[in-house]
Amino acid sequence: MLTPVQDMKWLQNINCIFHCPKKLLPFTNPFTFTRQLTLPSFPPNPETLKVLCSNGQLTEALLLMAIIGFGMKFEGYDTLLNACVTRKAIREGQRVHAHLIKTGYHPPVYLRTRLIVFYNKCECLKDARQMLDEMCERNVVSWTAMISAYSQRGYCSEALSLFVQMLRSDTQPNDFTFASVLTSCTGASGFGLGSQIHSLIIKSKFESHIYVGSSLLDMYAKAGKIHEARRVFECLPERDVVSCTAIISGFAQLGLDEEALKLFRKLQVEGMSSNYVTYASLLTALSGLAALDHGKQVHSHVLRCKVPSYVVLQNSLIDMYSKCGSLVYARRVFDNMAERTAISWNAMLVGYSKHGMGNEVLELFKLMREENKVKPNSVTYLAVLSGCSHGGMEDRGLEIFDEMLYCKDGVELEIEHYGCIVDLLGRAGRVEEAFKFIKKMPFEPTAAIWGSLLGACRVHSNVDIGEFVGQRLLEIEPDNAGNYVILCNIYASAGRWEDVKILRELMNQKAMTKEPGRSWIELDQTLHTFHASDRSHPRREEVFTKVRELSVKFKEAGYVPELSCVLHDVDEEQKEKILLGHSEKLAMTFGLIATPEGTSIRIMKNLRICIDCHNFAKFVSKVYGRKVSLRDKNRFHHIVGGTCSCGDYW
DNA sequence: TTAGGGTTAG
Numbered sequence: 001m002l003t004p005v006q007d008m009k010w011l012q013n014i015n016c017i018f019h020c021p022k023k024l025l026p027f028t029n030p031f032t033f034t035r036q037l038t039l040p041s042f043p044p045n046p047e048t049l050k051v052l053c054s055n056g057q058l059t060e061a062l063l064l065m066a067i068i069g070f071g072m073k074f075e076g077y078d079t080l081l082n083a084c085v086t087r088k089a090i091r092e093g094q095r096v097h098a099h100l101i102k103t104g105y106h107p108p109v110y111l112r113t114r115l116i117v118f119y120n121k122c123e124c125l126k127d128a129r130q131m132l133d134e135m136c137e138r139n140v141v142s143w144t145a146m147i148s149a150y151s152q153r154g155y156c157s158e159a160l161s162l163f164v165q166m167l168r169s170d171t172q173p174n175d176f177t178f179a180s181v182l183t184s185c186t187g188a189s190g191f192g193l194g195s196q197i198h199s200l201i202i203k204s205k206f207e208s209h210i211y212v213g214s215s216l217l218d219m220y221a222k223a224g225k226i227h228e229a230r231r232v233f234e235c236l237p238e239r240d241v242v243s244c245t246a247i248i249s250g251f252a253q254l255g256l257d258e259e260a261l262k263l264f265r266k267l268q269v270e271g272m273s274s275n276y277v278t279y280a281s282l283l284t285a286l287s288g289l290a291a292l293d294h295g296k297q298v299h300s301h302v303l304r305c306k307v308p309s310y311v312v313l314q315n316s317l318i319d320m321y322s323k324c325g326s327l328v329y330a331r332r333v334f335d336n337m338a339e340r341t342a343i344s345w346n347a348m349l350v351g352y353s354k355h356g357m358g359n360e361v362l363e364l365f366k367l368m369r370e371e372n373k374v375k376p377n378s379v380t381y382l383a384v385l386s387g388c389s390h391g392g393m394e395d396r397g398l399e400i401f402d403e404m405l406y407c408k409d410g411v412e413l414e415i416e417h418y419g420c421i422v423d424l425l426g427r428a429g430r431v432e433e434a435f436k437f438i439k440k441m442p443f444e445p446t447a448a449i450w451g452s453l454l455g456a457c458r459v460h461s462n463v464d465i466g467e468f469v470g471q472r473l474l475e476i477e478p479d480n481a482g483n484y485v486i487l488c489n490i491y492a493s494a495g496r497w498e499d500v501k502i503l504r505e506l507m508n509q510k511a512m513t514k515e516p517g518r519s520w521i522e523l524d525q526t527l528h529t530f531h532a533s534d535r536s537h538p539r540r541e542e543v544f545t546k547v548r549e550l551s552v553k554f555k556e557a558g559y560v561p562e563l564s565c566v567l568h569d570v571d572e573e574q575k576e577k578i579l580l581g582h583s584e585k586l587a588m589t590f591g592l593i594a595t596p597e598g599t600s601i602r603i604m605k606n607l608r609i610c611i612d613c614h615n616f617a618k619f620v621s622k623v624y625g626r627k628v629s630l631r632d633k634n635r636f637h638h639i640v641g642g643t644c645s646c647g648d649y650w
Numbered sequence: 651t652t653a654g655g656g657t658t659a660g
Binding site: 082114139141146175176177181182183209211214215216217218243244245246275276281283310312341342343348350351377380383386419 | 651652653654655656657658659660
């Protein structure tokens with residue numbers, strides 16, 4: 001134990017090395033210094049530095065560095081920098097760097113590289129780059145440390161250009177370099193470079209390296225080249241949790257949810273080990289499938305096996321529960337979190353928003369601001385604005401948008417936020433206002449924004465604006481069949497059958513292909529999927545007979561088939577037949593047959609639900625007293641007693 | 651001394 005420093009020599013030494021001891025030391029005047037220093041040995045020796053660093057006594061270690069002064073050697077600096085990296089001690093690391101300069105010590109490449117790593121860890125990328133630039137001699141490790149720093153912080157183009165610079169300097173990349181640089185090969189240009197880097201990897205014989213391979217397959221998956229990703233995965237001589245997770249998450253991120261689930265099961269049988277990232281990726285796939293039973297099973301497995309409840313995993317659980325329609329469970333996970341990130345709040349807000357629960361969105365947003373631990377970001381505002389829109393709270397939504405105009409919370413307005421307002425105005429029936437709003441936007445309207453207004457024109461029967469917007473959309477997206485359908489609905493509701501006919505002919509000429517509609521229902525952990533006029537389900541005959549029966553029954557109760565939903569140029573009887581074959585009707589009918597009376601029917605659809613199926617669902621709920629929960633591409637529809645939570649607007 | 655997979659929105 002060293003009581004208040006009285007040894008003046010120490011302090012003189014310190015002052016000689018640091019011109020500004022005030023900043024470094026916890027005292028301003030040697031005579032007023034009262035802090036007790038705990039040194040493991042006295043008088044201190046170079047070994048003491050190691051002990052201090054491993055104890056986390058960085059203040060003491062820096063003091064000792066000052067005492068040692070010009071006598072500091074490689075090992076001492078290495079020990080100190082190591083401790084600063086581990087503890088992300090920015091000021092202390094900077095002091096070590098300053099000391100190094102002041103004493104005129106010329107650090108070897110090794111120490112300079114350590115400084116790059118230190119500055120990266122402290123998120124001071126400019127300082128890290130300066131270290132690299134000032135190096136006369138660089139080796140593969142120093143290049144890689146900087147490339148990896150850029151990659152980790154998302155500076156992809158900087159990472160790639162540094163990699164090219166490295167190759168030009170005739171430095172051979174190693175496995176670390178490849179694994180790092182590949183994570184920067186994202187986006188349109190990234191994939192081209194990524195493929196070239198792949199060739200280089202093959203040439204350098206690193207293709208079978210597990211870190212390089214994982215990074216490589218992830219690069220392909222993120223570029224949407226899932227077959228290439230799978231090929232790289234299959235060629236790996238060994239697999240570990242990261243490579244397995246990378247390929248599962250690759251499928252899930254591309255929306256290939258069933259494939260992701262299948263692969264997870266297969267790899268599990270083959271002995272794959274899983275961790276919280278694997279489960280988070282699996283939950284993404286289950287959210288897409290709205291497979292609640294599976295999701296619950298994963299949740300209980302995670303709890304049973306005591307997988308650490310990292311925020312990422314909990315965020316995935318919130319998302320899974322809300323996308324499966326179980327907001328109560330989602331909120332329970334959210335409320336029990338020890339720590340929340342912006343993603344946790346956003347996932348919960350998006351959940352409420354998609355269920356049209358505007359009040360809950362606003363209350364949670366208020367809580368987020370009151371707690372003031374996590375700042376709202378761009379996604380938070382998207383969720384809140386869209387929550388106001390779906391929840392029918394347009395005035396509050398407009399107020400929040402106005403706040404954004406003044407850059408509240410430092411979130412900049414993006415085109416998607418403007419899109420939310422178009423949706424909000426349109427939904428509220430303020431179609432002309434929405435149209436004027438689009439014209440005044442500081443962005444060029446996208447197809448999504450016009451599409452949103454077109455939907456409003458359909459619901460609020462505004463033929464004039466609808467026609468203008470529809471024609472505009474047909475120019476921008478000539479191959480999107482959905483736009484033709486909505487415009488046809490608008491013309492049909494105005495009795496403009498000649499225009500409906502012209503549109504149909506146009507569609508036939510173009511031989512348009514529409515993404516096939518698909519609906520599914522989960523029963524006892526099994527997903528039953530139906531396509532339009534599906535003949536593949538084992539109980540298809542039963543389903544088809546029943547759906548025809550329902551049609552007759554519902555007609556007696558007032559159901560009128562919405563024939564304008566069918567664009568094929570066929571007679572009315574045929575149109576009715578096509579409508580009855582819609583996948584969501586088949587899934588609903590199957591639900592009605594296969595689940596006990598009085599229980600809810602939960603259906604998922606990959607596209608937006610059509611008007612006719614929406615009507616049909618209302619009759620299912622009214623005639624059979626069943627609650628129908630229908631998740632389409634846009635939102636949830638909770639249909640009870642013939643009324644839908646979406647207010648017939650989606 | 652340097653490395654790979656992850657959660658919200660679109």
